[in-house]
Amino acid sequence: MSSSTYVQLVDLSKHFGKVRALDGLNLEIAQGELVALLGPSGCGKTTALRALAGLQELDRGQLIVDGKDVTFQNANKRGMGMVFQAYSLFPHMTARENVEYGLKLRAHKTASDKRKARSAELLELVGLSTHANHFPHQLSGGQQQRVALARALAISPKVLLLDEPLSALDAKVRTQLREEIRRIQMELGTTTLFVTHDQEEALSIADRVGVMRNGQLEQIAAPAELYDRPKTAFVAEFVGLTNPIAGKVSSSSIEVLGSVLKTLPGSVTSGNGIALVRPESIDVVASKSGNATVTSASFLGASCRLTISMTDGTRITAQLPSSDSAGIGAGALVQVSLLDMPVFVKAAG
Amino acid sequence: MTQLQYKGTGSANGRTGSRYWRGKSAYLGVVPFLLVSGLFLLYPTWNVASGAFQDKHGKFSTSVLKEVFNSKVARHAFANSLEISAKTAIAGAILGGLFAWALVNGKPGGYFYRVAVALSSVLAQFGGVMLTFAFLATFGFNGLVANIALKVAPHSFLADSSWLYGKFGISVLYTFFQIPLMVLVFLPTLENLKPQWREASDALGGKAHEYWVRIGIPILTPSFAGAALLLFVNSFSAYATAATLINLSDFLTPLEIATALTSETGGANPAEAKSLSFFMVVVVIIAMTFYALLRKRVSRWEQRR
Amino acid sequence: MIIGFVGTYLIVPLYSMYDFSTKPFGFQDKGRTFRAWKIIPGQPDLIAAISRSLITAAIVMALILFLIVPTAIWVHLKLPALRRPFELLCLLPLAIPAIVIVVGIAPLYRWISIHLTESPITLSGVYSMLILPYTYRSLSAALDAVDIHTLAEAARTLGADTRRVIFGIIMPTIKTGIVNGSFIAIALVLGEYTISNILNYKTFQVVIAQIGRTNGNVAVAVSLASILFVLVLLLLIPTKKRRSAVLDVDLV
Numbered sequence: 026m027s028s029s030t031y032v033q034l035v036d037l038s039k040h041f042g043k044v045r046a047l048d049g050l051n052l053e054i055a056q057g058e059l060v061a062l063l064g065p066s067g068c069g070k071t072t073a074l075r076a077l078a079g080l081q082e083l084d085r086g087q088l089i090v091d092g093k094d095v096t097f098q099n100a101n102k103r104g105m106g107m108v109f110q111a112y113s114l115f116p117h118m119t120a121r122e123n124v125e126y127g128l129k130l131r132a133h134k135t136a137s138d139k140r141k142a143r144s145a146e147l148l149e150l151v152g153l154s155t156h157a158n159h160f161p162h163q164l165s166g167g168q169q170q171r172v173a174l175a176r177a178l179a180i181s182p183k184v185l186l187l188d189e190p191l192s193a194l195d196a197k198v199r200t201q202l203r204e205e206i207r208r209i210q211m212e213l214g215t216t217t218l219f220v221t222h223d224q225e226e227a228l229s230i231a232d233r234v235g236v237m238r239n240g241q242l243e244q245i246a247a248p249a250e251l252y253d254r255p256k257t258a259f260v261a262e263f264v265g266l267t268n269p270i271a272g273k274v275s276s277s278s279i280e281v282l283g284s285v286l287k288t289l290p291g292s293v294t295s296g297n298g299i300a301l302v303r304p305e306s307i308d309v310v311a312s313k314s315g316n317a318t319v320t321s322a323s324f325l326g327a328s329c330r331l332t333i334s335m336t337d338g339t340r341i342t343a344q345l346p347s348s349d350s351a352g353i354g355a356g357a358l359v360q361v362s363l364l365d366m367p368v369f370v371k372a373a374g
Numbered sequence: 375m376t377q378l379q380y381k382g383t384g385s386a387n388g389r390t391g392s393r394y395w396r397g398k399s400a401y402l403g404v405v406p407f408l409l410v411s412g413l414f415l416l417y418p419t420w421n422v423a424s425g426a427f428q429d430k431h432g433k434f435s436t437s438v439l440k441e442v443f444n445s446k447v448a449r450h451a452f453a454n455s456l457e458i459s460a461k462t463a464i465a466g467a468i469l470g471g472l473f474a475w476a477l478v479n480g481k482p483g484g485y486f487y488r489v490a491v492a493l494s495s496v497l498a499q500f501g502g503v504m505l506t507f508a509f510l511a512t513f514g515f516n517g518l519v520a521n522i523a524l525k526v527a528p529h530s531f532l533a534d535s536s537w538l539y540g541k542f543g544i545s546v547l548y549t550f551f552q553i554p555l556m557v558l559v560f561l562p563t564l565e566n567l568k569p570q571w572r573e574a575s576d577a578l579g580g581k582a583h584e585y586w587v588r589i590g591i592p593i594l595t596p597s598f599a600g601a602a603l604l605l606f607v608n609s610f611s612a613y614a615t616a617a618t619l620i621n622l623s624d625f626l627t628p629l630e631i632a633t634a635l636t637s638e639t640g641g642a643n644p645a646e647a648k649s650l651s652f653f654m655v656v657v658v659i660i661a662m663t664f665y666a667l668l669r670k671r672v673s674r675w676e677q678r679r
Numbered sequence: 680m681i682i683g684f685v686g687t688y689l690i691v692p693l694y695s696m697y698d699f700s701t702k703p704f705g706f707q708d709k710g711r712t713f714r715a716w717k718i719i720p721g722q723p724d725l726i727a728a729i730s731r732s733l734i735t736a737a738i739v740m741a742l743i744l745f746l747i748v749p750t751a752i753w754v755h756l757k758l759p760a761l762r763r764p765f766e767l768l769c770l771l772p773l774a775i776p777a778i779v780i781v782v783g784i785a786p787l788y789r790w791i792s793i794h795l796t797e798s799p800i801t802l803s804g805v806y807s808m809l810i811l812p813y814t815y816r817s818l819s820a821a822l823d824a825v826d827i828h829t830l831a832e833a834a835r836t837l838g839a840d841t842r843r844v845i846f847g848i849i850m851p852t853i854k855t856g857i858v859n860g861s862f863i864a865i866a867l868v869l870g871e872y873t874i875s876n877i878l879n880y881k882t883f884q885v886v887i888a889q890i891g892r893t894n895g896n897v898a899v900a901v902s903l904a905s906i907l908f909v910l911v912l913l914l915l916i917p918t919k920k921r922r923s924a925v926l927d928v929d930l931v
Contacts, residue, residue: 080832100835112826113833117851127837173833180837400757404765407750410742411768414804418783419775425783503872503884504902611776614872614884628778632877635782644782651779659774
């Protein structure tokens with residue numbers, strides 16, 4: 026156990042009827058770290074979060090925060106701040122009153138003017154000082170979530186829990202707000218658990234991302250490592266785009282599209298396999314004697330995405346910097362080869 | 375990552391031990407309510423239901439039920455109740471429906487509208503006693519209309535106010551009571567009759583009466599019928615108005631029940647009261663079941679505001 | 680046109696009430712007089728009855744705020760399995776006319792008045808059951824409109840205990856529903872006659888009827904006065920709130 030481990034989820038199990046929401050989940054979060062739990066709906070990520078908050082009972086397992094076992098502690102005593110997906114602001118209170126609510130409950134510790142100062146401070150932090158006296162229905166979705174964040178942070182929580190806080194917002198607001206959440210979290214150094222099904226979200230702000238499936242953690246690692254070195258086919262395919270290309274495997278390498286690539290640990294070790302190749306690991310060069318034809322090209326600004334059809338019918342998607350793909354449009358003949366990057370290979374068929 | 379030692383915490387399926395009971399403790403929250411409702415609602419209901427099946431000495435028997443069922447007096451009262459309830463329900467539904475319709479066609483936010491709705495709610499819930507006096511003041515002895523009638527048409531029935539105390543009189547009185555209730559219950563339905571439907575029908579080439587026959591009336595009918603049922607139950611259960619007006623104890627079923635319960639001349643027969651009540655409840659439950667079915671159908675169509 | 684007809688139908692009796700109540704009665708008066716009205720405050724029974732009715736209404740309000748609403752919230756929040764049975768229980772009074780309930784409650788009432796006290800307790804208890812269908816309907820609509828689960832969880836993670844969640848967070852959120860439900864309840868309590876008459880408990884309506892047997896003018900005057908009073912009160916409530924309070928009679 027590393028010395029800065031702050032939160033531990035030990036062997037969590039919970040089933041609803043026949044469905045196993047959590048199946049022996051183990052997770053550690055270091056102090057000040059932002060861990061994102063990523064996965065498709067039903068994978069158990071929200072269940073884990075709610076269990077940590079005390080809103081969900083477990084069949085088995087243990088929850089340890091700051092060295093203390095809180096498994097059986099009541100939700101209202103755990104001192105965690107939680108931001109829900111939507112509709113969590115108290116509608117009959119202003120933004121300021123919402124933020125002060127947690128402090129008001131601890132009235133014996135916080136005098137009224139201290140509360141005011143603290144709520145002002147937090148509303149300033151989330152950029153809503155001017156809206157302090159507005160009611161939730163007068164605020165936009167993004168603003169409401171900011172207030173919710175301020176409210177959760179007001180009590181200086183041991184752990185900050187975010188349950189898909191951005192899922193109900195528009196795309197633009199989402200990107201903006203996630204940056205802010207990350208900024209605030211780093212500034213305050215709050216240990217945070219962030220649940221989402223949007224992998225871009227998870228990868229962009231987390232210190233580590235845990236990919237979950239069927240109640241278990243498939244892999245937990247820093248975003249870059251998760252992307253470049255997935256440990257299972259599921260992780261490889263869930264995080265980022267992949268091109269499944271068939272090839273022949275022998276021990277720790279695979280022959281695919283004329284190149285021999287190393288396979289990542291966890292790949293199949295013999296027979297026919299399917300390499301999961303990232304779009305940016307594909308090299309495309311215009312060539313009259315090429316082995317493929319471009320079927321469509323999408324200009325994305327800094328990069329360009331090309332859909333390519335190989336001579337044997339395989340379709341792949343490649344991504345190049347725009348400067349390298351100049352002149353390559355639909356119908357162009359190209360030569361496709363793979364960069365020398367290790368690749369994950371799953372079983373064929 | 376080192377493995378952590380931990381104590382076994384609960385069983386594998388969580389169905390035994392302290393964890394199970396913690397989940398069930400939430401049920402304690404309804405206990406106070408159950409006590410109160412048990413005392414003031416369930417106990418009386420049970421009392422009536424079981425009492426109907428007892429004889430004078432408390433033993434199980436259907437003798438009193440049979441007696442009441444066969445009693446000419448009880449049947450007479452019951453028939454009266456049913457007849458009056460049905461008539462006033464229909465009359466009230468039609469008149470009230472028309473009135474509601476007139477209201478909706480006027481200005482929905484207008485002054486008259488508001489007053490009418492407010493007045494309806496007052497009259498509908500406030501009661502039998504006052505309504506009776508209103509009518510007495512109008513049609514009864516020395517009442518306004520009665521006096522006018524005396525001068526203008528001294529031989530018409532209006533001049534002699536004894537008609538109030540007969541079947542017709544009570545029906546008119548009850549109808550006065552039913553109209554506001556109908557307005558209150560039916561108005562939301564009329565308001566939900568979207569003008570777009572009428573417009574769509576017109577745009578598709580339909581004429582006014584076609585709209586009504588094919589669209590308007592079929593949509594309104596279940597609600598209308600439901601409202602009428604409600605009026606029926608309301609009239610059937612009414613006691614206050616009749617009691618204030620007349621002293622005959624066996625004209626209507628509710629009156630009969632009251633007499634059976636409280637008669638001071640030694641005729642008090644709780645079992646009889648309970649049996650009568652039992653039959654009343656049966657009628658009401660049947661009506662309410664139909665009402666519930668109609669409402670289910672309507673709520674599938676109506677999109678609530 | 681129809682309005683005219685029905686309007687007349689409704690207005691005429693009201694006017695006649697006014698007229699009747701101002702008629703001369705007794706042998707001393709000639710011509711119109713407001714004597715009947717003036718006597719109203721002097722009727723001792725009446726004042727006592729009004730206060731009794733008001734006290735009963737107050738007890739019922741307390742029962743609503745501290746028993747019915749919290750229970751409804753509790754069921755919606757924590758016991759979803761019980762929701763349907765609870766709803767049915769709340770609708771039961773619709774199927775049991777007041778006259779029938781009084782038949783069933785009579786022995787209990789006797790017992791309580793003999794052994795405990797002749798106070799409005801039993802009556803309030805019964806009334807609180809009678810209003811259940813209407814009050815619960817308002818509450819239920821309000822509880823469904825708001826995501827009370829998320830609100831309750833948010834409050835709990837911030838440190839609120841159950842009592843605070845119910846009374847401090849959820850109840851203010853469903854305020855309109857509570858107000859609507861209470862309004863209908865109070866109207867019912869003040870207008871109730873059947874049960875109080877048979878149990879011989881002198882509430883407002885009972886006394887009016889009583890007066891009516893001896894002095895018609897005064898009875899009519901009182902009735903008219905109360906109708907007008909409530910009407911004015913009702914018109915004072917701003918339109919939006921009133922409309923939902925008044926039109927919410929739809930039951931199932």
